[in-house]
Amino acid sequence: MDGVFRHVEALSHFLWAKGFGVDLAYSDVRKSDRLFTLVEQVVANGGQVLNLRVGNSPGPGDVRAFISLVRFVRQRRPDVIHAHSSKAGGLARGMALVGVPGVYFYTPHAYYGMSGKSGAKTWFFNQVERFLSRFGTSINLSDGEVAFAREQLGIAATRQVLIPNPVDTNIFRPVDAAARARLKSELGLPGDAIILGSVGRLAFQKDPLTLYRAVAPVLQRDPRLHLYHLGQGELSDACRALAAELGIGHRIIRKDYLSNPSCFYQTIDAMILTSRYEGLSFAVLEALACNLPVLLSDVPGNRDFFKLGLSHCWSAPMEQPLPFTKAIETWLADRKAARPCNHRAVAETKFSQEACFGAIIHEFSAALAVRGNPFGAVTAAPVAGAVSRP
Numbered sequence: 001m002d003g004v005f006r007h008v009e010a011l012s013h014f015l016w017a018k019g020f021g022v023d024l025a026y027s028d029v030r031k032s033d034r035l036f037t038l039v040e041q042v043v044a045n046g047g048q049v050l051n052l053r054v055g056n057s058p059g060p061g062d063v064r065a066f067i068s069l070v071r072f073v074r075q076r077r078p079d080v081i082h083a084h085s086s087k088a089g090g091l092a093r094g095m096a097l098v099g100v101p102g103v104y105f106y107t108p109h110a111y112y113g114m115s116g117k118s119g120a121k122t123w124f125f126n127q128v129e130r131f132l133s134r135f136g137t138s139i140n141l142s143d144g145e146v147a148f149a150r151e152q153l154g155i156a157a158t159r160q161v162l163i164p165n166p167v168d169t170n171i172f173r174p175v176d177a178a179a180r181a182r183l184k185s186e187l188g189l190p191g192d193a194i195i196l197g198s199v200g201r202l203a204f205q206k207d208p209l210t211l212y213r214a215v216a217p218v219l220q221r222d223p224r225l226h227l228y229h230l231g232q233g234e235l236s237d238a239c240r241a242l243a244a245e246l247g248i249g250h251r252i253i254r255k256d257y258l259s260n261p262s263c264f265y266q267t268i269d270a271m272i273l274t275s276r277y278e279g280l281s282f283a284v285l286e287a288l289a290c291n292l293p294v295l296l297s298d299v300p301g302n303r304d305f306f307k308l309g310l311s312h313c314w315s316a317p318m319e320q321p322l323p324f325t326k327a328i329e330t331w332l333a334d335r336k337a338a339r340p341c342n343h344r345a346v347a348e349t350k351f352s353q354e355a356c357f358g359a360i361i362h363e364f365s366a367a368l369a370v371r372g373n374p375f376g377a378v379t380a381a382p383v384a385g386a387v388s389r390p
Helices: 002-018 033-044 061-075 086-098 121-130 143-149 176-186 209-221 236-246 260-268 284-290 321-337 345-351 353-370
Strands: 021-026 050-053 078-084 103-107 138-139 161-162 196-197 225-230 252-254 272-273 294-297 312-318 376-378 384-388
Touching: 002 021, 002 033, 002 078, 002 284, 002 353, 021 061, 021 312, 033 050, 050 061, 061 086, 078 353, 086 103, 138 143, 138 209, 138 294, 138 353, 143 161, 143 294, 176 260, 196 260, 196 321, 209 225, 209 236, 209 321, 225 260, 236 252, 236 376, 236 384, 252 284, 260 284, 272 321, 284 294, 294 321, 345 353
Parallel strands: 021 050, 021 376, 078 103, 103 138, 138 161, 196 225, 196 272, 225 252, 272 294, 294 312
Antiparallel strands: 021 384, 078 384, 376 384
């Protein structure tokens, strides 16, 4: 399940715990058991839900979805409307153009233009982001997002706030060597196998092909090493074909989806992310909470982690397999030193839900105070969200 959904899911639970109401506008185009569980939980907690049935890219169904969303918000009259991702940001903030009053917040979870791609699609998304930024407040997740918004999109600093993603350190926690060996045996591997893990959509942003090219030489030299790759997407077939071409398919454990990804992190020995850009990766935060070494591309979003004084963090330029190969080899060599790792301590002190989601609630309250309204309830969603008075 992608980071946008997991953010919305965790934020919804945090809001309920603080006594707020949550409505949910979502899309089931990318289905998962956890999405349907969240929908049921919203209803059980007194909220209402709306299935917009839209994909990530612009499409003919967007007009119908927009009309449905306007109708939904006018009926529910939430105190705060909080949109997540580019599609949601367009649909939700577009309501301001047709006179739907509200306090609007938008979390892009990495702007499309951060991909570095050129062309009409990137130009279009950048223009839409630039125009809609005048409505509401953008919640950016990293310094890289903040810089892109200001320098490339021209978003005013007064309409931005930096609040990173949090991680639930009660769910994502390290296990001892014996437990990790048992988890490895469940994958059919010996307890002394070394597993490098990667999680994320198999898509352009995550650049899994660079990952495969980087790990291949090390897999061929070290028989103990395996790659555990969690995710699916439009590059799934390309990944399988490349693995076969490189002769490493039998050394890769592939799973499309895990409902509870904590066991993934408790199985692996380090986490690698070869993304071209990030907002602030949930996968990296979860790896830190499990006290795992991390190997990261030197790109916006990931660079925020390089400033934290992490004890076991290696980086490489994006789209360059050889530097990643060297980073993997450096990590393997460093394992022999058995140095103490500070990653969980960093996750607990800097990325707690209380700190990060608490800051979001503070921004909601401050925006409503300007309008003379106390804050009470929210409507939230992977596609569009909102908060309302209980």
